[in-house]
Amino acid sequence: MISKRIIPCLDVNKGRVVKGVSFVNLKDAGDPVELAAFYDREGADEIVFLDITASHERRKTVVELASKTSEKVFIPYTIGGGINSTEDVREVLKNGADKVSINTSAVLNPDLISKSSSIFGNQCIVVAIDAKRTTKGNWEVYIHGGRTPTGIDALIWAQQAQRLGAGEILLTSMDRDGTKDGYDLELTKNVVEAVNIPVIASGGAGNLEHLRDVFIIANADAALVASIFHYGQHTIREAKEYLLSEGIDVRLADKK
Amino acid sequence: MYIAVIDYNMGNIKSVANAFLSLGISIEVTCSPEVIMNASGVVLPGVGAFHDAVRNLKDLNLHNSIGKIIEQKKPFLGICIGMQVLFEYGTEGQICSGLGILKGSVEKIPSGVKIPHMGWNRLKIIKKDSRIFKDIKDAESFYFVHSYYAVPANSNIVSSTTEYGTELVSSVEAGNTFGLQFHPEKSSSCGLKILSNFADLAFKN
Numbered sequence: 001m002i003s004k005r006i007i008p009c010l011d012v013n014k015g016r017v018v019k020g021v022s023f024v025n026l027k028d029a030g031d032p033v034e035l036a037a038f039y040d041r042e043g044a045d046e047i048v049f050l051d052i053t054a055s056h057e058r059r060k061t062v063v064e065l066a067s068k069t070s071e072k073v074f075i076p077y078t079i080g081g082g083i084n085s086t087e088d089v090r091e092v093l094k095n096g097a098d099k100v101s102i103n104t105s106a107v108l109n110p111d112l113i114s115k116s117s118s119i120f121g122n123q124c125i126v127v128a129i130d131a132k133r134t135t136k137g138n139w140e141v142y143i144h145g146g147r148t149p150t151g152i153d154a155l156i157w158a159q160q161a162q163r164l165g166a167g168e169i170l171l172t173s174m175d176r177d178g179t180k181d182g183y184d185l186e187l188t189k190n191v192v193e194a195v196n197i198p199v200i201a202s203g204g205a206g207n208l209e210h211l212r213d214v215f216i217i218a219n220a221d222a223a224l225v226a227s228i229f230h231y232g233q234h235t236i237r238e239a240k241e242y243l244l245s246e247g248i249d250v251r252l253a254d255k256k
Numbered sequence: 257m258y259i260a261v262i263d264y265n266m267g268n269i270k271s272v273a274n275a276f277l278s279l280g281i282s283i284e285v286t287c288s289p290e291v292i293m294n295a296s297g298v299v300l301p302g303v304g305a306f307h308d309a310v311r312n313l314k315d316l317n318l319h320n321s322i323g324k325i326i327e328q329k330k331p332f333l334g335i336c337i338g339m340q341v342l343f344e345y346g347t348e349g350q351i352c353s354g355l356g357i358l359k360g361s362v363e364k365i366p367s368g369v370k371i372p373h374m375g376w377n378r379l380k381i382i383k384k385d386s387r388i389f390k391d392i393k394d395a396e397s398f399y400f401v402h403s404y405y406a407v408p409a410n411s412n413i414v415s416s417t418t419e420y421g422t423e424l425v426s427s428v429e430a431g432n433t434f435g436l437q438f439h440p441e442k443s444s445s446c447g448l449k450i451l452s453n454f455a456d457l458a459f460k461n
Contacts, residue, residue, distance in 0.1 A: 002375040040444055045376055070274050076442050096270045123372045123401050251376045251397040
């Protein structure tokens with residue numbers, strides 16, 4: 001059967017990785033391509049780049065990133081940020097990316113999901129959802145990088161995204177993001193059960209037990225990880241050896 | 257001496273080309289029958305729908321070149337949809353004729369599992385002496401993205417299978433003709449090893 005995936009996430013601004021990455025053995029740890037190639041060698045299953053550049057140049061920067069990455073990275077990679085039209089999707093895919101992640105534009109223009117998936121196939125359309133717990137106990141979708149509440153229920157939106165043609169959901173808990181307190185297992189489990197496309201859990205990973213829990217308790221298909229790897233707390237290999245010892249099927253690349 | 261990578265407008269050509277280039281292997285990305293015929297080995301990559309792939313090949317008049325290459329026993333590698341089109345027919349949407357070079361059909365993955373089959377999955381290598389799997393261990397993982405899979409009429413050509421709800425054919429091999437359902441260009445060092453094995457046998461041929 002298919003393995004659970006471990007996906008390092010790189011936030012990119014104007015072509016540079018934003019969250020400081022502390023590896024001594026990289027020539028330039030701020031170069032997203034160099035860092036992605038490093039994670040490929042380390043045994044990452046995929047890479048997600050989130051471009052947070054706020055300018056009109058954004059499309060150019062994501063297309064350039066897609067193109068440069070395809071020269072050095074030989075695992076699948078997703079690019080998100082600045083994807084507003086089927087033309088954007090086409091350019092990024094044509095330049096070597098395997099998937100695009102759409103967040104704000106998908107909410108404001110759900111047609112973008114259906115059009116893109118019918119042209120390029122649903123396997124390459126990832127709908128990213130930023131969700132925050134409400135006082136009523138459900139989760140609300142936020143857009144514009146978490147600044148704008150939409151009043152939309154995250155579970156309902158996830159189902160609608162699937163119906164429109166999303167091939168995967170990238171689910172970020174805004175409550176947990178940056179806390180290192182662990183993934184929001186309840187949110188993740190609820191979304192996993194609401195849809196039958198893969199769900200990538202994101203936000204809150206602080207240690208390896210958190211990864212185990214999101215796979216075993218919430219049944220996520222993949223886990224997005226940033227600081228655990230970026231700051232050298234664990235290598236991908238350590239994470240995968242631990243998960244294997246906990247009975248979770250992950251791909252363990254040969255030691256080189 | 258070069259490997260021809262056929263560009264027929266079916267996506268991810270760049271990834272396949274870059275994978276060969278990263279290995280220092282000389283390639284030509286082309287849709288010219290002449291360049292294809294003069295290559296040491298030929299790769300047909302691809303992502304997309306069966307009928308689009310067949311139509312594009314016929315529009316470019318490449319189905320004949322592919323037939324000749326295989327007839328001449330020149331090393332040929334079909335990847336994903338590039339492998340599927342070698343069979344007699346596909347069942348995606350409607351029944352659609354393929355190139356008919358290999359006997360059998362392309363069928364939808366049986367229900368009960370998430371479709372597309374997307375992610376890393378293991379190979380059970382059937383042909384242990386396969387030249388393309390040289391130095392690849394059994395049960396190694398590769399990256400898959402597909403909703404349909406090949407059902408060869410002759411099980412002798414199956415070189416590996418993969419468990420996904422049922423036992424799917426994940427690669428085929430008939431003489432110098434190879435087909436991979438997974439994407440070697442997206443399967444990290446093990447995938448690159450397969451491409452390098454293919455180049456080795458093409459240049460030594």
